[in-house]
Amino acid sequence: MKNALLVLLTAACTLSLQAKIVTKDVEYQQGGTTLQGYLAYDDATTSPRPGVLIVHQWLGLTDYEKGRAKQLAELGYVAFCADIYGKDSRPKGVAEAGPLSSKFKSDRTLLRARVNAGLDQLKKNELVDPKRIAAIGYCFGGTTVIELARSGAELNGVVSFHGGLDSPTPADGANIKCKVLVLAGADDPFQKPEDLDAFEQEMRDNKVDWSITFYGGAVHAFTQPNPGFSNPGVKYNEKADKRSWQAMKDFFAEIF
Amino acid sequence: MKNALLVLLTAACTLSLQAKIVTKDVEYQQGGTTLQGYLAYDDATTSPRPGVLIVHQWLGLTDYEKGRAKQLAELGYVAFCADIYGKDSRPKGVAEAGPLSSKFKSDRTLLRARVNAGLDQLKKNELVDPKRIAAIGYCFGGTTVIELARSGAELNGVVSFHGGLDSPTPADGANIKCKVLVLAGADDPFQKPEDLDAFEQEMRDNKVDWSITFYGGAVHAFTQPNPGFSNPGVKYNEKADKRSWQAMKDFFAEIF
Numbered sequence: 001m002k003n004a005l006l007v008l009l010t011a012a013c014t015l016s017l018q019a020k021i022v023t024k025d026v027e028y029q030q031g032g033t034t035l036q037g038y039l040a041y042d043d044a045t046t047s048p049r050p051g052v053l054i055v056h057q058w059l060g061l062t063d064y065e066k067g068r069a070k071q072l073a074e075l076g077y078v079a080f081c082a083d084i085y086g087k088d089s090r091p092k093g094v095a096e097a098g099p100l101s102s103k104f105k106s107d108r109t110l111l112r113a114r115v116n117a118g119l120d121q122l123k124k125n126e127l128v129d130p131k132r133i134a135a136i137g138y139c140f141g142g143t144t145v146i147e148l149a150r151s152g153a154e155l156n157g158v159v160s161f162h163g164g165l166d167s168p169t170p171a172d173g174a175n176i177k178c179k180v181l182v183l184a185g186a187d188d189p190f191q192k193p194e195d196l197d198a199f200e201q202e203m204r205d206n207k208v209d210w211s212i213t214f215y216g217g218a219v220h221a222f223t224q225p226n227p228g229f230s231n232p233g234v235k236y237n238e239k240a241d242k243r244s245w246q247a248m249k250d251f252f253a254e255i256f
Numbered sequence: 257m258k259n260a261l262l263v264l265l266t267a268a269c270t271l272s273l274q275a276k277i278v279t280k281d282v283e284y285q286q287g288g289t290t291l292q293g294y295l296a297y298d299d300a301t302t303s304p305r306p307g308v309l310i311v312h313q314w315l316g317l318t319d320y321e322k323g324r325a326k327q328l329a330e331l332g333y334v335a336f337c338a339d340i341y342g343k344d345s346r347p348k349g350v351a352e353a354g355p356l357s358s359k360f361k362s363d364r365t366l367l368r369a370r371v372n373a374g375l376d377q378l379k380k381n382e383l384v385d386p387k388r389i390a391a392i393g394y395c396f397g398g399t400t401v402i403e404l405a406r407s408g409a410e411l412n413g414v415v416s417f418h419g420g421l422d423s424p425t426p427a428d429g430a431n432i433k434c435k436v437l438v439l440a441g442a443d444d445p446f447q448k449p450e451d452l453d454a455f456e457q458e459m460r461d462n463k464v465d466w467s468i469t470f471y472g473g474a475v476h477a478f479t480q481p482n483p484g485f486s487n488p489g490v491k492y493n494e495k496a497d498k499r500s501w502q503a504m505k506d507f508f509a510e511i512f
Contacts, residue, residue, distance in 0.1 A: 203472050210472035216459050246506050
């Protein structure tokens, strides 16, 4: 009987402790540039746990990605938002975001270096089990996590939410060591059919463990309630947002 | 303290009761033909619960579908395997399955009548909540559950596992009242690209709530360990089997 009571009390304490999410900005370097990421984790325990890297949209690291980091911390992961652009390169709106994201999409070597710097930062966190790592990304970040996989990075899996899938170097698919999950809008006008075909062929040619889901009625940026501009091809879709988040959780349950 | 013990005892009893899965053959009629379906449910409670119709592959109602029915009963659903071909039309192998499945795929009116007869049978079971109904199907059955939706049947959702998606009457997409989930092999040689394109257009044109997932490396019949014949385009894929089953469970969690 004492044991039963102890179990109940422990459960109650655990529940209250789990709500303590710690967040902080973290500065780090890549190629002489100072980057400023954002860390979130549950302070209730000190035991090593899986780490999830989050890569931002074309607007850079915003409250949107920080919110996702907190959600992931509540699920029990250490979440780290990478900064691809740099601490001093925070676009104020889409007019600045366009050229910045294009710069990195045109220079995949630099893009890979920046995202790998974020990955290294996450892996060396003492709360993270470096053998259980995933990376997720939205739009520009969805492109970036696929590029992270193509760089040959050591991690368990990547999840691209409405990210572009094009590759200037499809032979680099041979470097992919992790599982790949793509979550896409079935009506995304920014997803070119020829890029999609080439991506699928790249996955096939290299026997990657991959899946892709298309959400009917969903266009670009379907997980983003405030995309920052108005365009009929860019719209939040609550169903696709919830379904894709669940798909990510299932993927994590499999790879961790 | 007494309450704590009671909770533990109740939990233990519930666990032991949940294992009691009842199964039985059920005869029913459609258009003068006797059909023989198969019912599975958990006998632990008498409270109404969601019902899941299962539609068989081209080989007819076999131990494969019965096994799925038992799995669904263990998840807490009333599962009913429909019989599309008839009690006296059980193919002994693929040589007999080919013409039989073709007969029904060529006569969608008859196919719809047969699958709706199965749906009615499930709905009138006293353990079933007729407002919470789904239908799932494999290969030929995957085609059939989409056809069930196109018939305008009242149910919450359908799940097609590696089913053909072609339609001789795409305008019937306008009848669809339920959610549609398609789980497909990315390398299924029996899935014609033109059928896939037409299906997606049908879903779009009619604003159906739909999603499709393609599992990389999976060919036709990826959930079927014993397809009954040898063909490089037909092969069990354990990962795709598990992932698609999880996707179905997530879908049920959403629609029920």
